[in-house]
Amino acid sequence: MKLLPLAALLLATVPTFAQKAKTTENLVQYAKPLVGTARMGHTYPGATVPFGMVQLSPDTDTLSYELNGKYNPRMYEYCAGYQYADKTIVGFSHTHFSGTGHSDLGDFLVMPTTGPLQLNPGTADQPERGFRSRFSHQNEVAEPAYYRVRLDDHDILAELTASNRVGMHQYTFPQSEQAHIILDLTAGIYNYPDKNVWTFVRVENDTLVTGYRQTHGWARTRTEYFAMSFSKPFVSYGSRNLSKKQVYRGFWGRFDQSKNFPELAGEQLRLFFDFKTTAGEKVKVKMALSGVSTEGALRNMRAEVPGWDFEAVKRAGQALWQQELGKVVIESPKRADKENFYTAMYHAALSPTTYMDVDGQYRGLDQNIHRAEGFTNYTSFSLWDTYRALHPLYNLLQPQRNADMVQSMLAHFDQSTMHMLPIWSHYANENWCMIGYHSVPVVVDAVLKGVVPADQAQRVLDACVATAHQPRFDGISYYEQLGYVPEDKSGSSVSKTLEYAYDDWCIAQLAKKLGRTDIEAEFSKRAQNWQNVYDSRINFMRPRLADGSFRPRFDVLSTHDQGFIEGNAWNYSLYVPQDPAALIAKMGGEKKFLPHLDSLFTMHLPDKFFAETEDITRDGIIGNYVHGNEPAHHVAYLYNWTSQPHKTQARVRMILPKMYRPTPDGLGGNDDCGQMSAWYIFSSLGFYPVAPGSPEYALGSPAIHGATINLENGNTFRITVKNQSDKNVYVKEARLNGQKITRPFLQYADVVKGGELVFTMAGKP
Structure with missing residues (x-):
């Protein structure tokens, strides 16, 4: 196989249209991976490239799915493996979901340490009893394709970057006769009982290790292969099998498999690799993944990151992010607006993820x-x-x-x-x-x-x-x-x-x-x-029974056992995105529909609502409008099907600053693989796809001062906003290519053929 230079190969993985999206401004600086890592955003801060197969990120705890034989309710906090409020890091694993309300993954956790070897993770309140380490956010940096943190307990500077299929670590050690790099194959996000089905490790030589992990978790049968390469030979290595059920018999019992044994297999393996380091010495690790084979993982490594230039991998990754973010170039005098927008663009390009080898x-x-x-x-x-x-x-x-x-x-x-x-x-x-x-x-x-x-x-x-x-x-x-x-x-x-x-x-x-x-x-x-x-007797959607009757026991505000999921009757009674006009007529016309829609944003929910939801959605609620859950994402735009589209404009501009801020706790609910962020991107630009499958977007109120959308077909679509301010949230007039828009809708075809949409804003409807 002919190997391309690293930067050329990584750039070749992006369609050529992306290279047309040019801007002189560094947009990477505005994307903040730490946004959403606090509370219930469930994002991860680590290193990845757009839609990358590797998501190399710190894990701040490794909780078990069960606690004292029962479901551990804190598991929900760790869907992405990281919580901003935590004070310790357990290690850096290579696969993560972004913004989900459930999880899996957390494969192949790596942790550098110094001092006497410890092969248990310790606890958050006593990290010195294990290999985890305290850290400070003051010594933490998270950028697209790059993450850095100082591990205080081990005096190690940890840096991470990634290509599509390879995670690269760079650890700056102090002088030590006892430096270690731990590979934990037991760790994982959402650790179900017996989640690990089997793990296998093969020590190929003193710088290369291969293997695989089979798990039974959210994915009932998942196999992930790896190839792990060190920039420096290790002086010794060993392992510990934590499975109480593991018994070696016959031939295998003749060997001490805890130290310097070339092949290891078991359900619960932790390995360690020993080094001697000088002060300031950088030990680098490459971990390539494959869903196919260890041979595939090695091919991925040799194709994407053949050398050891950490900075080159970082630069190539951030160049990919610059191209990705540059597909929309916005204008705003406020840095916070750019941080919100490009963080949303960043999160919207994290998943789905690549799932195939380079071949x-x-x-x-x-x-x-x-x-x-x-x-x-x-x-x-x-x-x-x-x-x-x-x-x-x-x-x-x-x-x-x-x-x-x-x-x-x-x-x-x-x-x-x-x-x-x-x-x-x-x-x-x-x-x-x-x-x-x-x-x-x-x-x-x-x-x-x-x-x-x-x-x-x-x-x-x-x-x-x-x-x-x-x-x-x-x-x-x-x-x-x-x-x-x-x-x-x-x-x-x-x-x-x-x-x-x-x-x-x-x-x-x-x-x-x-x-x-x-x-x-x-x-x-x-x-x-x-x-x-x-x-029609109560003007709400309501569960029916098999005999045709409506169920008598019914609470329009309750989310528990009422026939709805992640919402209540008040929310879901507005879910007919394919035909809002028919829904309005069914509800008795605007006279009845508008008060229902208005009340969604203004009503006060009883305490029992939050008790039922276990505070999961509390962060994303405005009145009874649950922005943190998706069934109502289209709802603010429904005023466009009435005589009061100005209320869509006001609602959108009210939701944006409440639900999105450029801070770790700045997401009003799970980002859900980019859906929350996509809502922000569309709504900030001034339009939204209420019903995918329809050629129309519903117009809203743009929150930026202008934008240029660089389209894949080579065209550009320009959005110009006149008289923009925090108070001028109403659209006085909108013109497409000079022609006044008389209905609050925009056609997809008009956008992709290029042109200009001009909003003139005002402080009153």
Whole structure:
């Protein structure tokens, strides 16, 4: 294999259009990876590149899923492995989700230490009893593709950077006869009982170690391979097997496997590598990952980071981030605005993540090895969240990448025994998290916007129809028979009915485009099923039973056992994104609809609401509007379907500063793989995709002073904002290419062909 120079190879992984997005300003300085690391943002601060397979980041605790035989409620805090309030670091692991409400991963934790060897992590209150270390945020730096922290207990400066598939560590040691680098294969995020199925390590020589880890966690069967290379030979090494069930028999019992043994296997392995260091000596480590094999991991390492120039890897990674962030160049006199915007752009480009080796091989849903032909394979699709704004953002800013994501979903469908598109998939697994079949709006929106080639459209439609007809999935058979999901047969029934109906509408739009009148008729009818859970006597969506009656016990504010998921009747009664006009008519017209919508933002929730949600969503609530959970993300824009669109403008400008700040606690809820950030990006620019599958954006109120969107097709779309201020939140006039806009909507086609949108702002409606 001919190896390219590092910077050239990394830049070659980005579509050439990105290199057109030029700005003289360093945008990387504005992206703050520490935003969202406090409270419930669940982001990680470590080093990664856009959509990178490696997310090399510090973990501040390794809690067990169970505590005294019961679920440990603090596990929820550590979905990304890091909490800003913590005072110690356990180590640096190589895989992390960004902003999720559940987790897995945390693979291959590495920790440098000095002094007598300790192979237990210690505790947060007594870190000196283990290999963890105290640290201070004053000695911590987090930038895109770079992380640095001083480990106070070991007097070590730790620095991290990454390419797509390789994490690179640089540890500056003091003078020590007892320097160690620990590789912990027992550590992980969301450590279920018996999560580790098996680990294997092979010491190839005194600078190279390979192996794999098999886990049974959120992903029921996940195998990840690694190749670990040291810049300096270790003088000795050893291990400890922590599994009480592990018994060596026969031949294996003849050897002392705790020290200098070339191969190790077991359920719970921790390894150590010993060094002698001089003051200020830098010991570097490269960890390459693969879902295929250790050979694949080695190929990834040799292709992406063949040498030991840490600064070159960092520069190449930050160059990728500069290109990514430069797809939208905003103008604002406030640094905080730029930090909010480019941090959102950063978070929106963390996932889905690459999931294939440099030669195109990847592990499929069927656990066989496949090769991606003509596309990049991706994983970690949090579709219940990201169909709303993140994938529509990709259709606008990077359609080729989103086309590859659609191909990844179609490959998932082909490998699925249930013949379904993904629901929440990661690392060759489907974990079935959340409801709906929301890969449908993602793939349909991509086809209808011309992102997916026309010759793939029929294949996409067939996959959508098969998914919607899968009888074993979450109440679908009842939905098809009755026109709704009955609560006495399947929980969260109202949410399921409403979300299925929206997905069905998307299928009908694609069928119409392709002239499949039979499918269009079927799914247009199914798209009306939202009406079957609407109780006109109380003007709320309400759970129905299999006998057709509405369930008598019902609380419109409660989130517990009321037929909804991550929301209540007040929120979900506004979830008909495919036809807001019909919803308004159903609710009795504007006279009744507008007070309902107004009250969502102004009402006071009773304490029982927060007790039911265990404070999980408290950070993201304004009145009864739950921005921290996605079902209401479109709601502020619904005023555009009434005679009062100015209220959309006011609501959006109210939400933005309340839910987003450039501080560690600056996210009003989980970022959810970039969905929260995508909402911010669209809303700051002044428009939002209320119903992916529709060609329209709903206009709002831009929060920036101007922006240039550098489109993949070479065009630019310019947004100019006149009379902008914190008080001038109302749009007095909007013009597209000089023509006055008379309806508060914008067409996708008008944006991608380039042009200028001019907002004139005012302090009154």
